[in-house]
Amino acid sequence: MAEKIQAVKGMNDLLPPESAAWEWFDEQVRRVMRAHGYQFVRTPIVEPTALFVRGLGEVTDIVEKEMYSFEDSMNGDKLTLRPEGTAGVVRAITEHNFLYEGGRRLWYAGPMFRHERPQKGRYRQFHQVGVEVLGFPGPDVDVEIILLLRALWRALGLSVGEGCDVRLEINSLGEPSERQAHRAALIAHFEQHADLLDADAKRRLHSNPLRILDTKNPAMQGVVESAPKLIDFLGEASLAHFAQLKAALDAAGLPYRVNPRLVRGMDYYNLTVFEWVTERLGAQGTVCGGGRYDGLVEQLGGKPTPGVGFGIGVERVMLLLAEAGALPAAPVPDAYAIVPDAAALPRVLATLDALRSEGVSVLLHPLGKEGAASMKSQFKKADASGARFALIFGADELANDRVGVKPLRAGEGAAQSTQPLDGVAAWAGLLRG
Numbered sequence: 001m002a003e004k005i006q007a008v009k010g011m012n013d014l015l016p017p018e019s020a021a022w023e024w025f026d027e028q029v030r031r032v033m034r035a036h037g038y039q040f041v042r043t044p045i046v047e048p049t050a051l052f053v054r055g056l057g058e059v060t061d062i063v064e065k066e067m068y069s070f071e072d073s074m075n076g077d078k079l080t081l082r083p084e085g086t087a088g089v090v091r092a093i094t095e096h097n098f099l100y101e102g103g104r105r106l107w108y109a110g111p112m113f114r115h116e117r118p119q120k121g122r123y124r125q126f127h128q129v130g131v132e133v134l135g136f137p138g139p140d141v142d143v144e145i146i147l148l149l150r151a152l153w154r155a156l157g158l159s160v161g162e163g164c165d166v167r168l169e170i171n172s173l174g175e176p177s178e179r180q181a182h183r184a185a186l187i188a189h190f191e192q193h194a195d196l197l198d199a200d201a202k203r204r205l206h207s208n209p210l211r212i213l214d215t216k217n218p219a220m221q222g223v224v225e226s227a228p229k230l231i232d233f234l235g236e237a238s239l240a241h242f243a244q245l246k247a248a249l250d251a252a253g254l255p256y257r258v259n260p261r262l263v264r265g266m267d268y269y270n271l272t273v274f275e276w277v278t279e280r281l282g283a284q285g286t287v288c289g290g291g292r293y294d295g296l297v298e299q300l301g302g303k304p305t306p307g308v309g310f311g312i313g314v315e316r317v318m319l320l321l322a323e324a325g326a327l328p329a330a331p332v333p334d335a336y337a338i339v340p341d342a343a344a345l346p347r348v349l350a351t352l353d354a355l356r357s358e359g360v361s362v363l364l365h366p367l368g369k370e371g372a373a374s375m376k377s378q379f380k381k382a383d384a385s386g387a388r389f390a391l392i393f394g395a396d397e398l399a400n401d402r403v404g405v406k407p408l409r410a411g412e413g414a415a416q417s418t419q420p421l422d423g424v425a426a427w428a429g430l431l432r433g
């Protein structure tokens, strides 16, 4: 036997029955996006490496060590499998002059790639659903996307708030000049306590001291706690933006925690940043992260355009849904067609076609090369399929131009009956779930 080939580590297949839950998730996402007037976009999975280096910042976890970058052996182009969705969307709207008519509300979904150590809730290929809202500077839009997320969590059957399945954390990163002043104060603070810094922090001290605040090293918690807080460096306009955000969340009855240490992993954020977190998944507890990025479009060569968006980690949401017992039962077919003899197939197929176009989902028993199978074995399969009805295309029924309809589940209500093969529209409703 030939040797089996295995998938790349950290990159997962999606198979039934889990795939049904993902389809259901996609439907909820689509409904919520439509209700909020967001338009769907799809950008390539591969982009020029420079897009992420310039967009995300050179001294970020992603660009430093997580990107799948390679040279196109055909022409030497430097390419990267996208690690996140925002840079590609911003490139696309800039490339297509997509903002000349004003702002845009966009959403996307698809795989992202990061070379991380695979573990529960952390993979090398994972999936995000995200939105990018471009052209609107106000905190009203920040609130809009946060409330859109609350609507999505609710549609998924998750509870929202303190002590619930998910809760919201927010912070403000201010404007670049304010961050500059804070950064200088941070460097001074960490230099004063240089003996308490780990190697990672020392390396970042002069390149990206803000990221030191994000450390997961318990030994550094003290020196991080006592560091100067960015909020104390914010000017009037930034504080007003943050105050309006908080007031609108209060008005919407959405509880949140202000987390001054929430800084996010990409350089492009300013003003509002937020995360939705869960206590149910251990270390990988952030299911969604987002914020405002008013400088990014210009940084990527477009006209200055404010932006705000988020990315949801779909695998983590699916884990959370399973943990919270919020996954719906997998869908079952309405009916299973039992066909004792292949000679009946032309009439069976025509009938099933007609039923399907009436919105009934039907599975046909596969007869195989023999062209026949016992009723008993077919009924067994019908039961196993989960179908609520069996359609019996037996010789007696067909002789009368009819099909037998047998409920397979107790409590299905309808009694066993036979129905005419012509005019299925009149009785299709009996079968539809």
Ligand code: ATP
Residues within 6 Å of the ligand: 084, 114, 116, 121, 122, 123, 124, 125, 126, 127, 128, 264, 265, 284, 286, 287, 288, 289, 290, 311, 312, 313, 314, 315, 316
């Ligand atoms: P983390 O701190 O967990 O590494 P992050 O800040 O790197 O997250 P973002 O870049 O903000 O993550 O991506 C948005 C969301 O995508 C995260 O909140 C998370 O739910 C999900 N995510 C990020 N990286 C992974 C991964 N390697 N595997 C699965 N989901 C991921």
Ligand code: MG
Residues within 6 Å of the ligand: 061, 265
């Ligand atoms: Mg990360």
